[in-house]
Amino acid sequence: MQIQPILAALKKHRLATTLIAMEIALACAVLCNAIFLIGDRLSAMDLNSGVDEAALGVIVVTGFEPKQATDLNARMVSGLGAIPGVESVHVVSSVPFGPQGGVNGITLDQEGKHVGAVVQLYQGEAGSPEALGLKLVAGHLPAAADYQPILGQDYMPLSSQVLITRALAEKLWPGKDPLGKEFWGAKYRFRVIGVVANLSVSQYTENGEHGAEWCVFVPVQAGGLLAGTYLIRAKPQDLERVMTAARLAVPKIAPQVVLDHSGSHTISHLREQFFKNDRAMAGMLVGIIVALLGVTALGIVGLASFWVAQRRRQIGIRRALGATRADILRYFQTENFLIVSFGIVLGMVLAYGLNLMLMQYYEVPRLPAYYFPVGALVLWGLGQLAVLAPALRAAAVPPVVATRGV
Amino acid sequence: MFAYYLDLALHSLKRNKMLTALMIIAIAVGIGASMTTLTVMHVLSGDPLPGKSAHIFYPQVDPTPADWNNPRHPLAVMDDRSALELWSARRADRQALIVQSPVKVSAPGVDRPPLQLTLLATTSDFFPMFEVPFAYGRAWTPADETSHARVAVISSDLNDRLFDGADSVGRTVRLKDSDVRIVGVLKPWRPTPLFYDAQGGFTGNGYETSYYARPEDVFMPFQSALEVNDGNFFQFTCWGGGPPVPGHLEGSPCLWVALWVELDSAAKVADYRAFITNYAQQQKTLGRFANTDTRMLDLVQWLDHQQVIPKNARLQTWLALAFLVICLFNTVGLLLAKFLRRAGEIGVRRALGASRRSVFAQYLMEAGLIGFIGGIGGWLLTLLGLWLVRRQQTPYADLVGLDMSMFVTTFALAIVVSLLAGALPALRASRVAPALQLKVY
Numbered sequence: 001m002q003i004q005p006i007l008a009a010l011k012k013h014r015l016a017t018t019l020i021a022m023e024i025a026l027a028c029a030v031l032c033n034a035i036f037l038i039g040d041r042l043s044a045m046d047l048n049s050g051v052d053e054a055a056l057g058v059i060v061v062t063g064f065e066p067k068q069a070t071d072l073n074a075r076m077v078s079g080l081g082a083i084p085g086v087e088s089v090h091v092v093s094s095v096p097f098g099p100q101g102g103v104n105g106i107t108l109d110q111e112g113k114h115v116g117a118v119v120q121l122y123q124g125e126a127g128s129p130e131a132l133g134l135k136l137v138a139g140h141l142p143a144a145a146d147y148q149p150i151l152g153q154d155y156m157p158l159s160s161q162v163l164i165t166r167a168l169a170e171k172l173w174p175g176k177d178p179l180g181k182e183f184w185g186a187k188y189r190f191r192v193i194g195v196v197a198n199l200s201v202s203q204y205t206e207n208g209e210h211g212a213e214w215c216v217f218v219p220v221q222a223g224g225l226l227a228g229t230y231l232i233r234a235k236p237q238d239l240e241r242v243m244t245a246a247r248l249a250v251p252k253i254a255p256q257v258v259l260d261h262s263g264s265h266t267i268s269h270l271r272e273q274f275f276k277n278d279r280a281m282a283g284m285l286v287g288i289i290v291a292l293l294g295v296t297a298l299g300i301v302g303l304a305s306f307w308v309a310q311r312r313r314q315i316g317i318r319r320a321l322g323a324t325r326a327d328i329l330r331y332f333q334t335e336n337f338l339i340v341s342f343g344i345v346l347g348m349v350l351a352y353g354l355n356l357m358l359m360q361y362y363e364v365p366r367l368p369a370y371y372f373p374v375g376a377l378v379l380w381g382l383g384q385l386a387v388l389a390p391a392l393r394a395a396a397v398p399p400v401v402a403t404r405g406v
Numbered sequence: 407m408f409a410y411y412l413d414l415a416l417h418s419l420k421r422n423k424m425l426t427a428l429m430i431i432a433i434a435v436g437i438g439a440s441m442t443t444l445t446v447m448h449v450l451s452g453d454p455l456p457g458k459s460a461h462i463f464y465p466q467v468d469p470t471p472a473d474w475n476n477p478r479h480p481l482a483v484m485d486d487r488s489a490l491e492l493w494s495a496r497r498a499d500r501q502a503l504i505v506q507s508p509v510k511v512s513a514p515g516v517d518r519p520p521l522q523l524t525l526l527a528t529t530s531d532f533f534p535m536f537e538v539p540f541a542y543g544r545a546w547t548p549a550d551e552t553s554h555a556r557v558a559v560i561s562s563d564l565n566d567r568l569f570d571g572a573d574s575v576g577r578t579v580r581l582k583d584s585d586v587r588i589v590g591v592l593k594p595w596r597p598t599p600l601f602y603d604a605q606g607g608f609t610g611n612g613y614e615t616s617y618y619a620r621p622e623d624v625f626m627p628f629q630s631a632l633e634v635n636d637g638n639f640f641q642f643t644c645w646g647g648g649p650p651v652p653g654h655l656e657g658s659p660c661l662w663v664a665l666w667v668e669l670d671s672a673a674k675v676a677d678y679r680a681f682i683t684n685y686a687q688q689q690k691t692l693g694r695f696a697n698t699d700t701r702m703l704d705l706v707q708w709l710d711h712q713q714v715i716p717k718n719a720r721l722q723t724w725l726a727l728a729f730l731v732i733c734l735f736n737t738v739g740l741l742l743a744k745f746l747r748r749a750g751e752i753g754v755r756r757a758l759g760a761s762r763r764s765v766f767a768q769y770l771m772e773a774g775l776i777g778f779i780g781g782i783g784g785w786l787l788t789l790l791g792l793w794l795v796r797r798q799q800t801p802y803a804d805l806v807g808l809d810m811s812m813f814v815t816t817f818a819l820a821i822v823v824s825l826l827a828g829a830l831p832a833l834r835a836s837r838v839a840p841a842l843q844l845k846v847y
Contacts, residue, residue, distance in 0.1 A: 013743075015742055015830075015834070016739050016742050016743050019735050019738050019739035019742065020735075020736075020739045022735050023732055023735035023736050023739065026728065026731060026732045026735065027732055029728075030725065030728050030729065030732070034725065037721075062508065062510070062522050063510035063520055063522050063582075065637070066637070066652075153650060153651050153652065155648070155652065186646075186647040186648065187647055225652060251519060255519075256520070257520075258510055258519070258520050258521065258522040260522065276798070277718065277798075277800065280798045280800070281718050281721075281722075284722055285725070288439065288725055288726070288729060291435050291439060291729065292729060292732065294435070295431075295432050295435055295436070295729075295732060295733055295736055296732065296736070298428045298431060298432060298736070299428075299432065299735075299736035299739060299740065301428070302424075302425055302428040302429075302736075302739075302740045302743075303739055303740065303743055305424065305425070306425065306740075306743040306744070306747065307743070310747060354728075358721075362717055362720075362721055
């Protein structure tokens with residue numbers, strides 16, 4: 001197939017060709033970035049919580065006084081534990097996707113000069129790391145004696161033996177063994193006795209300087225400030241039923257407290273709620289992409305149909321002079337390929353520019369290079385599909401047309 | 407002439423139905439997508455106090471210590487001492503302190519489980535300053551504030567839930583452990599965004615969109631609220647080890663109180679700026695402040711500064727506008743092909759005496775007609791898009807709807823877009839040389 005005559009024909013329709021190429025270029029730019037943003041949202045939703053989500057639920061109550069905490073904890077743990085199917089109930093400060101946990105700045109020295117990171121402190125009573133299903137990768141879990149009471153007006157024990165995540169260990173002491181290392185948060189001292197594979201913060205936001213898994217587990221005794229959030233473990237197949245029963249049981253167990261209805265669910269449900277905005281955003285982007293490809297395809301179909309109708313006589317002449325149907329079909333396919341290729345070349349530049357803009361204003365990462373060939377393939381494919389029907393119609397033009405008048 | 411061109415345009419559109427349908431669909435989809443996102447932006451970026459927001463200001467000072475490595479001076483809220491000193495100086499036309507806290511609410515004699523709601527500790531100027539509408543009763547008086555009276559104003563929503571919407575002025579609600587007398591009940595009130603709470607970072611859980619949450623359900627005089635709900639107050643941030651007693655922030659090294667002022671003239675604004683600058687200087691001399699940074703933005707500037715509009719909504723708007731441009735290119739390409747196909751017809755008209763201008767007008771008319779029909783399609787698609795937005799569980803979902811101004815904008819945008827799209831093809835059509843075309847025939 002000779003490209004020369006096609007280019008000559010396109011030159012005659014310079015403006016229309018340029019416009020459709022521009023449309024494809026813009027589509028290419030938006031397409032690459034939209035697919036990339038979808039990937040970005042999906043990977044955000046992939047957050048590894050590090051706990052046995054399928055087997056865990058949480059009950060959150062508020063509206064009680066610190067002096068009632070010990071009594072409330074005792075009633076809730078025994079009351080919820082009596083529900084058939086419940087394997088264990090533990091008092092914790094929060095869980096991944098649960099209530100907003102305590103977020104603190106920590107330092108690597110007692111004087112508070114060497115800032116380490118902003119981390120979330122999870123507190124839990126004896127047995128809660130096991131109930132959460134945390135996977136230990138180094139050191140050991142807190143022993144019974146490590147679970148200390150919170151005294152007076154303190155937020156936690158003054159000196160604790162804690163678990164940290166692998167991600168936090170790498171952040172605080174890159175490449176070093178974290179076991180036995182110490183860090184401080186104001187007057188509270190922490191010593192690392194174990195490292196867990198994963199544990200995500202309860203309400204991760206991408207704004208600001210903190211990691212999704214910069215977490216510390218502090219072993220404490222229930223009571224005082226540690227009350228109101230109860231981790232329930234059950235077999236995955238029982239969990240939904242157990243949580244419904246638990247929500248109904250709370251008013252009977254503790255009539256004076258207020259159950260947080262939206263926050264008392266299985267962790268899987270809370271996870272789904274937590275990511276609903278990301279899901280909505282991804283859905284919206286998919287909608288944009290579909291509409292975008294649709295409109296671009298319609299543009300190509302419209303223009304190609306038009307050109308076929310306009311060139312019926314010429315096609316007839318070519319057929320009469322010996323061109324086969326396949327020659328005509330290929331002519332229109334090649335023409336479309338050339339236009340789309342112009343568009344793609346320009347589109348790559350635009351896609352890169354759009355990405356730079358998004359990076360600056362929306363803290364989006366850099367577009368990986370492999371998106372460019374993928375976007376190009378999608379548009380080439382779309383162009384060929386769109387042009388197929390008009391091109392087949394052109395190929396069906398009989399040679400006899402050449403002998404008729406306009 | 408208008409009617410004649412309209413007739414010609416309709417004729418021409420009917421001649422090639424497929425192409426016409428393609429152009430109308432492209433315009434409709436582009437308009438639908440961009441109007442959906444623009445309507446959401448219109449709702450999110452509305453002025454919560456139209457006509458008054460230019461007189462409402464948010465003064466800030468910076469009480470944080472010198473060794474505190476804080477890149478954003480001053481932070482969103484103040485300590486209670488600074489806020490109270492600025493408030494009690496009464497240098498503005500009106501001034502209101504603001505602190506939120508979670509509170510347990512029940513009503514004696516009403517049989518329903520207690521509710522966990524938000525209590526707004528504020529001062530009496532809050533209601534006239536923010537034009538809060540009352541259904542029953544009125545705000546408390548400054549005298550109630552000085553006497554630490556146990557009085558409250560409740561939202562219409564809470565009044566419905568506790569008292570079935572009856573006039574509950576004089577009745578009692580129990581907040582935590584205290585009985586408080588109701589002095590006022592609000593009409594339904596939903597400022598958008600919830601500007602006076604726009605201090606960021608409080609709720610942790612999706613705080614970006616909490617600016618579109620509902621207002622608080624219980625309002626109490628500042629000091630009374632601090633007493634009634636003691637132990638349930640949360641800091642924005644603290645230094646020096648935090649509050650000595652958790653939940654009790656008075657006198658602690660913590661930031662937790664906001665101040666809003668109303669200043670009715672430019673001179674008063676300048677005076678108030680000087681006043682807070684002097685205050686910061688004076689506090690530095692006293693050794694209480696390390697930084698003398700101050701800031702006083704008006705309401706709209708403050709919302710802007712806090713980046714109240716969710717980033718996702720902005721991003722969607724840009725994508726939708728890019729999409730509209732693509733639809734525009736599409737239409738230009740198709741119109742161009744279509745108009746130039748009729749070069750012969752144009753040649754005849756020109757030869758018979760039509761001016762370039764009238765050929766241009768005729769083809770622009772055709773483009774405008776496509777825009778109008780596309781606008782109807784776009785309007786229907788916008789309604790569909792907004793219905794989808796309302797189904798998402800965002801705090802602003804219930805606010806999103808197409809008001810009159812956005813309805814008009816939809817059609818204006820559709821027609822402007824298609825006139826823009828039609829201008830180039832119509833110009834090309836009007837440049838057709840009649841002689842060349844007539845030769846063919």
